[in-house]
Amino acid sequence: MEKNLINNLVKDKDQKYIENNFQFILFGGTGDLAHNKIIPAFYNLAAKNILPPNYNLIATGRRYENQAEYLQALYNSLKAKKETIDDKIWQSLSDKIEYFNLSFTNDDDFIKLKKFLEDKSAAEKPSNRIFYLATAPGFFASLAQKLEKFNLLDVGFSKNKSRLVIEKPFGHDLESAQELNKNLTEIFSEKNIFRIDHYLGKEMIQDIMVIRLTNPIFRAIWNKNQIDNIQIYLNESEGVKDRGKYYDDAGVIKDMFQNHMLQVLSLITMEEPSELTAAEISQKKVAVFKELADNDLSNIDEHIVRGQYDSNIINEQEIKSYRDEDEIPADSETATFLALKLFLNNQRWQGVPIYLKSGKRLKEKEATIAIEFKSNFHNAYQNQQIENNLLLIKIQPDEGVSLRFNTRKPASNNKIIPVNMEFCQSCQQFFNSPENYEVLITDMLNGDKTLFTSWEEVSYSWKFIDKIQQKTTEKSIKLHQYPALSNGPEAAQQLLAADGRKWWD
Ligand SMILES: NC(=O)c1ccc[n+]([C@@H]2O[C@H](COP(=O)([O-])OP(=O)(O)OC[C@H]3O[C@@H](n4cnc5c(N)ncnc54)[C@H](OP(=O)(O)O)[C@@H]3O)[C@@H](O)[C@H]2O)c1
Structure with a gap:
């Protein structure tokens, strides 16, 4: 019944x-x-x-x-x-x-x-x-x-x-991922292997393509001519909790960059898919990963900041340093924070700096994509300080979109001020965003692979990450200590300040 x-x-x-x-x-x-x-x-x-x-x-x-x-x-x-x-x-x-x-x-x-x-x-x-x-x-x-x-x-x-x-994780470097994939594909076809990256099930990650491709106001300007820089920050406020052993092997680069960070980056920067099939979208993402893997990282020491959280006292409570966490060696050199500046050398993005940042024990939990547009205003206003337009795609904890644009300060002598237009998806009454696993389970049961990572995506992303790891060791890139629940190492602020920019978090 x-x-x-x-x-x-x-x-x-x-x-x-x-x-x-x-x-x-x-x-x-x-x-x-x-x-x-x-x-x-x-x-x-x-x-x-x-x-x-x-x-x-x-x-x-x-x-x-x-x-x-x-x-x-x-x-x-x-x-x-x-x-x-x-x-x-x-x-x-x-x-x-x-x-x-x-x-x-x-x-x-x-x-x-x-x-x-x-x-x-x-x-x-x-x-x-x-x-x-x-x-x-x-x-x-x-x-x-x-x-x-x-x-x-x-x-x-x-x-x-x-x-x-x-x-996840699918391997711990390219070689181990290849070995795992070989073992799995001897038994299952690629079509039937669903590799989870739970970030792809998040509401606003699924919204990236819609925002980019269905709004002429964004679609027309999604390129180097109009975009000054792209930032993606995936900040966590928690420490390693009870996952110390796993985390000390992985560090932020394998825990966040190889998968979530690069997936978000590919959705933001890929060329437009001609249709909404999993295979077509994956091909466009793979092209980004290939370019990343081909990146010349010879000057990476100028473009990378590695950090590890130190202890801190907040509200009279001591927050442990990373090295004092359970199962972490007292002399661990694992980075819990990474900021990276990189470029994609293709027609759409040549010369546009892309800044990526993720870390544990940062002040606030916040995942956001910031697209900052170039200053391109009418001559008549050139004598005023005018802020760049800024599009924020907020992934968590708030889900939504914010657009900063310029307007005239009311009752002023034509003073120009920035204002924000906000769409908060997660604030809507009676709306509960589906949990990402709900979305992913529905799709895997229906055989839809769009929100799962293909082998090609995984392999090229590992190639890029392995290259960064290798260069980091070769060049003995410094590991900065930063106080727990802070903004991360000062050097990460400097990375953008040197370009006359700042992080938007
Ligand atoms: N936890 C998360 O939020 C999270 C997030 C993202 C990804 N992941 C990934 O998800 C996977 C599972 O993580 P988890 O946190 O759920 O791990 P977990 O809590 O340690 O659970 C491991 C599971 O494996 C079973 N198991 C372990 N050894 C076994 C054996 N020899 N024979 C039979 N069963 C065995 C355990 O069952 P019994 O102990 O009952 O035997 C338990 O059900 C990992 O790959 C992790 O990286 C987890």
Whole structure:
């Protein structure tokens, strides 16, 4: 009865739905990501009635004894995240969740899983199967190999219907990424590998192309003739929390630049795709990554600022230095902050400086893209100090767009002042931005790869990052200390001040 009711609801034509039944096998179903992102995303999808009537979510792990204990733990995590939980929605979701006790190193468990999925397939006839690896990256290749070895891809339907979803990080340099990709593509085709960069699921990241391409006022001037500089800052206020071991190997360059930062940069600077297909958009992004990888970084020492957070006292509370965090060596040289100035040597962007910045333990959590336009005003106003037009695309915590333009100060003698026109998407009443995992899960279930990173994107971005790492070592680039919860190293301000510019955060 309940199912029919749900199916008969009138569908919102602006909303994406998942039409086909599926089996979703979540390896690492007991971990942090599953508790805090994936299951809450499924809850939201169930609440929005986006899921099909028959699906299964099979979550593997070892730490819970049984189904009841697992469901209770999921419920507790949801409760900690949400103000209210609708019992009917939770019931409809928990009815679909199966806890499957499995160790990655026990082959018998995979044989049992195959039988389990087979039985479910016979009864429920899913049209595809998604294997989501929410586990440490060291398990990615071996898990994929076990899926093939124990025939989990072939049960009930043809092999190419199975999809593989991989969390970040995809490798730790170009060589390891190539090795991982080789292992995965021996089993899954590129079409069925979904590499997650959760930034791509964010509302305003999805909006970049719309803002650029559907507004003639921006589209016509999206080039070196009218744009003075581009800034992207992805600032975090948190420290490394309990991820010290992972972070000290990765640092800000692999944690933020190789993936999120370069993805945002590619969407801002790529050439216009001729159609909105995943393949076409990816090709345009790849062209940016190729140019980055070909960049001559011989003078990188003038264009880079590396930093690491030091302790600080804020409101009489001591904030630990990076080196005092758990699992961080006392002499760690890992950068928790990076600012970079670079150029793209193509027709559209030649000569336009692009400033990138990201760091942990900065004063405010804020991710924004700032496009500063050139001064190009009428001669008659040349004797006045006039600010450049500035477009801000705000990714988080606020989502929206702000445009700074010039106007006459009221009741003045033609004094010119800048004012801001604001569109705040996240402030709108009754609007709750979908969580990025909600968006990504919907798309992966529908087989849409637009918001996932292709192998070419990953490989060229690693090529660029490896080159920066190599040059940083060769040139012994200094690691500046900066006080926790500050604006970062002073040298990062200088990087722009030397060009007569400033950061917009
Ligand atoms: N957490 C986040 O917010 C976040 C954000 C972005 C990306 N990621 C990525 O997502 C992935 C998962 O991260 P996480 O934070 O969820 O990790 P986590 O909390 O450590 O969870 C790891 C999961 O793997 C399972 N596992 C580990 N070893 C196993 C083994 N030998 N056999 C069977 N199961 C095993 C654990 O199950 P049991 O302990 O129950 O056995 C647990 O479910 C990583 O690649 C991470 O980089 C995470």
